[in-house]
Amino acid sequence: MAAIAVSALHGQSLSTHWEDLTAPDFVQALQQSKQTCLLPFGIIEKHGPSGPLGTDLMNGRYIADLASHQEYTIIFPPYYFGQIAEARSQPGTLAYPARIQMKLLQLTVDEMARNGCKKIIIQNAHGGNTMLLHYFAQTQLDQRHDYVVYGYFATPASDLPAAAKPSKPGVDGHAGEGEVSNIMAHTPQDAHPERAGQQSGADQQRLSLPGSVYTGIWWYASYPNHYQGDASGATAARGKAATEFSAKQLAAAIKAIKEDTSAAAIQKEFYDKADTPVNTKQ
Numbered sequence: 001m002a003a004i005a006v007s008a009l010h011g012q013s014l015s016t017h018w019e020d021l022t023a024p025d026f027v028q029a030l031q032q033s034k035q036t037c038l039l040p041f042g043i044i045e046k047h048g049p050s051g052p053l054g055t056d057l058m059n060g061r062y063i064a065d066l067a068s069h070q071e072y073t074i075i076f077p078p079y080y081f082g083q084i085a086e087a088r089s090q091p092g093t094l095a096y097p098a099r100i101q102m103k104l105l106q107l108t109v110d111e112m113a114r115n116g117c118k119k120i121i122i123q124n125a126h127g128g129n130t131m132l133l134h135y136f137a138q139t140q141l142d143q144r145h146d147y148v149v150y151g152y153f154a155t156p157a158s159d160l161p162a163a164a165k166p167s168k169p170g171v172d173g174h175a176g177e178g179e180v181s182n183i184m185a186h187t188p189q190d191a192h193p194e195r196a197g198q199q200s201g202a203d204q205q206r207l208s209l210p211g212s213v214y215t216g217i218w219w220y221a222s223y224p225n226h227y228q229g230d231a232s233g234a235t236a237a238r239g240k241a242a243t244e245f246s247a248k249q250l251a252a253a254i255k256a257i258k259e260d261t262s263a264a265a266i267q268k269e270f271y272d273k274a275d276t277p278v279n280t281k282q
Ligand SMILES: [Zn+2]
Pocket: 047, 055, 056, 126, 127, 174, 175, 179
């Protein structure tokens, strides 16, 4: 029976939250989502003087919620076990060791797949997870999997509506106007733009090395307050416009991934050849 017919039978639509579904409804939800599941990957870290510790987790999940109502998918429960070593000097930050981050993410997607999620979208909601997530996706080739991991990274759009744009140059960044505006769109009581000036979000420029050199301490050297930009101009209106725009982009990606049949087939071809590379045609 089609999932839509079953949910109609129940007289209500299926929740998009994994934890809100009953076990029988979870099976129907998988049909409705075409076995596509979404893991919003957040973090718990200081967000300057204005944003809550869960800013990235909350904003990512809010955008995921909006998107999943446009394009049905099953959203994994809150997940925040990512890369945030650079904020260990700040109160409230939850920073797990690197090996645990990788292991837990692998075990999590394995469990999602064992439960029928064969297309797993990891929605990046924290800048510090970007390289981790790319590397994690690459490591999916080191052994055979019966599912595909798709990383989702929102890209700056040229068609961003005026209402979603920063009030002036330089105000966005970690815990800046954009992120705090997004919090104001869904949880205004947790945002404190009036406190934005209590700490500096300016680049302290304490390192002078060529642009070709990378060191892990670069962020702390520049932004020891774990705050970048200026959140004082944050508004719920900007947050609403920005999150709605982001949700539309994410919904389009979910739709494309649902329709994708190539990645799984090519991945299988790759694993088959990797089992016996001497048989690969030269
Ligand atoms: Zn953030």
